[in-house]
Amino acid sequence: MAETTAVAQKEAAFSFGxxxxxxxxxxxxxxNPITVQVLGICSALAVTTLFNKALVMSIAVVxxxxxxxxxxxxxxxxxxxxxxxxxxxxxxxxxxxxxEMVLKAFAYPMYKDLSVFIGLIxxxxxxxxxxxxxxxxxxxxxxxxxxxxxxxxxGIILLIVAAIREIFGKGSIGGxxxxxxxxxxxxxxxxxxxxxxxxxxxLMVLFPSAMFVIGGLIWAHRAWNKKLVDIx
Amino acid sequence: xxxxxxxxxxxxxxxxxxxxxxxxxxSFLAVSKSVKTAFGLGLAVIFVLGITMPINWxxxxxxxxxxxxxxxxxxxxxxxxxxxxxxxxxxxxxMVVEKFSPSLYNALGIFLPLITVNCAILGxxxxxxxxxxxxxxxxxxxxxxxxxxxxxxxxxxxxREKIKYSAVPPALRGLGMAFMLTxxxxxxxxxxxxxxxxxx
Numbered sequence: 001m002a003e004t005t006a007v008a009q010k011e012a013a014f015s016f017g018x019x020x021x022x023x024x025x026x027x028x029x030x031x032n033p034i035t036v037q038v039l040g041i042c043s044a045l046a047v048t049t050l051f052n053k054a055l056v057m058s059i060a061v062v063x064x065x066x067x068x069x070x071x072x073x074x075x076x077x078x079x080x081x082x083x084x085x086x087x088x089x090x091x092x093x094x095x096x097x098x099x100e101m102v103l104k105a106f107a108y109p110m111y112k113d114l115s116v117f118i119g120l121i122x123x124x125x126x127x128x129x130x131x132x133x134x135x136x137x138x139x140x141x142x143x144x145x146x147x148x149x150x151x152x153x154x155g156i157i158l159l160i161v162a163a164i165r166e167i168f169g170k171g172s173i174g175g176x177x178x179x180x181x182x183x184x185x186x187x188x189x190x191x192x193x194x195x196x197x198x199x200x201x202x203l204m205v206l207f208p209s210a211m212f213v214i215g216g217l218i219w220a221h222r223a224w225n226k227k228l229v230d231i232x
Numbered sequence: 233x234x235x236x237x238x239x240x241x242x243x244x245x246x247x248x249x250x251x252x253x254x255x256x257x258x259s260f261l262a263v264s265k266s267v268k269t270a271f272g273l274g275l276a277v278i279f280v281l282g283i284t285m286p287i288n289w290x291x292x293x294x295x296x297x298x299x300x301x302x303x304x305x306x307x308x309x310x311x312x313x314x315x316x317x318x319x320x321x322x323x324x325x326x327m328v329v330e331k332f333s334p335s336l337y338n339a340l341g342i343f344l345p346l347i348t349v350n351c352a353i354l355g356x357x358x359x360x361x362x363x364x365x366x367x368x369x370x371x372x373x374x375x376x377x378x379x380x381x382x383x384x385x386x387x388x389x390x391x392r393e394k395i396k397y398s399a400v401p402p403a404l405r406g407l408g409m410a411f412m413l414t415x416x417x418x419x420x421x422x423x424x425x426x427x428x429x430x431x432x
Binding site for chain 2: 035038039040041042043045046085086089090093094096097100101115116119120122123124125128206207208209210211212214215216218219222223
């Protein structure tokens with residue numbers, strides 16, 4: 001008898017119903033961290049010059065966001081209110097250090113490319129914001145899902161922006177040439193691709209273009225999802 | 233001395249933390265709705281950057297590096313220690329300011345705690361490490377970077393106050409327009425990038 005109740009409780013703790021699905025999907029559209037909550041912009045602008053960089057960054061943020069939510073939520077009853085910021089920061093900093101060391105060990109060129117921006121995940125407001133707003137008040141499993149959802153919502157915008165910037169700025173995606181001519185074209189003009197007429201626009205690789213692309217995305221998102229338009 | 237002035241000008245205008253590196257964008261966009269609040273936050277950032285930069289420099293040089301007092305390479309602890317220093321300094325500064333200068337405390341108000349998660353502060357410290365500045369240079373870099381951030385946020389707040397009265401498409405109003413404006417300001421600041429101070 002005692003065993004069955006224990007099993008039932010365990011199922012309840014890890015259930016995946018409508019509420020849990022909402023936790024995952026809400027940040028993708030109605031409550032997107034970047035276009036609606038305006039959190040974590042700094043890294044979104046800096047790492048989106050190349051698709052691969054953005055992909056690694058998104059994976060890192062999903063990891064940090066999910067596990068910091070999980071850990072904070074497990075400790076939430078024993079963290080004193082006055083020092084909760086520092087405790088949260090230490091948890092995040094620990095996870096980010098793990099990510100940094102893994103990258104350093106297995107993908108050194110990528111680590112060099114991302115430079116300080118891996119470290120800046122610590123101050124990425126999405127992570128901190130979710131800990132403060134959700135994980136401090138909810139059970140571990142739900143907080144974990146919320147962390148994953150917000151990390152993915154952030155990652156999707158990052159990947160869209162990076163894809164736009166790399167295609168128009170370098171004519172390639174993930175290092176793979178799509179539009180514009182490759183270097184071989186200089187030697188043999190017959191290797192021209194269909195989109196060979198396109199001349200890569202260097203402005204798209206520079207910082208300000210990230211602002212314009214995200215601004216445009218916000219415009220499109222709000223025009224499509226009318227309830228997000230703010231009147232102020 | 234001329235060297236320090238160069239670093240100050242360079243970090244304030246040519247390598248502006250907000251408009252060239254886009255650091256501290258979250259609070260930059262959230263708090264730039266009016267010039268008054270932007271002014272307060274800008275001052276607080278100058279203050280905190282100017283204080284934490286030298287402290288983090290000391291920690292990095294005397295505690296973490298191989299030539300420091302511990303004699304071993306502890307640089308993997310850099311992130312945790314830097315953020316702990318920033319968080320505790322912000323707390324300390326808040327208490328000291330509250331005790332000795334209530335008027336300044338009221339002016340800075342809620343912005344001091346917000347600064348802990350401003351990436352310009354941590355980013356500044358990390359840049360200082362990667363640029364290998366010495367003590368005096370790191371002070372100059374901190375103050376210059378803070379000043380640049382201050383100028384940028386006050387300027388964007390002034391523009392956003394004016395744009396409230398313009399006919400912006402509804403979906404672009406507010407946040408979307410703020411992004412576009414920051415992009416345009418970033419373009420303008422890129423014009424300063426090619427300046428070589430040594431040639432003057």
